[in-house]
Amino acid sequence: QVQLVQSGAEMRRPGASVKVSCKASGYTFSSYEINWVRQGTGQRPEWLGWVSPYSDGTAYAAKFVGRVSMTTDASMTTAYLELSSLRFDDTAVYYCARGRVGLYDLDYWGQGTLVTVSS
């Protein structure tokens, strides 16, 4: 069965960077995109971008360009999200979600990783 398992909770100071991983299993990793979505407490989800394991192509939401990097390691079937210059309002649960090319959906989601930015 399709599974996306994310790394554990992280705490960072303002200005630091964080890297979250998403280990995929149960499907052909290179055939689907990995999207990253975050959700602050009591807020709507917010899409950060996607990465394509087969082309290494990426697309980032305009708000995060210059501060976000999404990569994959096909040998490990793992995707990574790195967010830099962290601010207090980056505190959120970060999710990875599988995206199907051409259908523009997010059909399987990871369990989420809480990133807390605190001084």
Add this chain to the structure above:
Amino acid sequence: QTVVTQETTLTVSPGGTVTLTCASSTGAVTHAYFPNWLQQKPGQSPRPLIFSTSNKYSWTPARFSGSLLGGKAALTLSGVQPEDEAEYYCLIYYGSEFVFGPGTKVTVL
């Protein structure tokens, strides 16, 4: 900046029917926006229900259906069950990015 809007809260009786809508500040929502609907309960990851306007996943209960209604994407719950109480988010694809709606809290009373 694209804005997606949804009803804030809706209340429905068990066994009843309720329709949620999703509007876009850019104009009518069409199939070209590939509207999605996701359900989220407290402490859980969002669970996809509908993709590409009206298509269901293998796990989507038959009582959920998606459509376009009056220039908006719509999610209809028919024969509502107590376990349908949740937050529902629409997700719209704008060609280069996805935008989530603010969510509709559905209460089953």
